[in-house]
Amino acid sequence: MTTHFITAEIDIDRIPNQLNQAIEAELKKRGEPLRWAITSIDSEQQKAHVEAVVTVHRNL
Numbered sequence: 001m002t003t004h005f006i007t008a009e010i011d012i013d014r015i016p017n018q019l020n021q022a023i024e025a026e027l028k029k030r031g032e033p034l035r036w037a038i039t040s041i042d043s044e045q046q047k048a049h050v051e052a053v054v055t056v057h058r059n060l
Contacts, residue, residue, distance in 0.1 A: 001055050001056065001057050001058070002055065002056050002058065003034070003053055003055050005053055006027070006051070006053075007049065007050065008026050008027065008030075008050045008052070009049055009050075010022050010026055010047065010048045011047060011048075012041065012046050012047060023036060023048070024036075026050075027050070027052050027054055030054055031054030031055055031056040032054055032055045032056075032057075033052055033053075034052075034053045034055060035052065035053050036050055036052035036053075038050055039051050
C-alpha cells in the first residue's frame with residue numbers, strides 16, 4: 001500500500017451534498033481517500049480545486 005498526494009478539479013454546479021459525493025467519486029478513481037479539502041474555488045469556471053491524500057493497494 002502506498003499513499004499519494006493528489007489534486008483534482010470538480011464542477012461546483014451541484015448542491016452541497018452532491019458536491020461531496022462528486023469529490024469522493026473522483027478521488028476514488030485514483031485510490032481510497034484518506035482525507036481531502038477544497039483549497040480554492042474558481043467562480044468564473046465553476047470549479048473547486050481539491051487536494052487529497054489517497055492510498056493505493058498494490059498486489060505483488
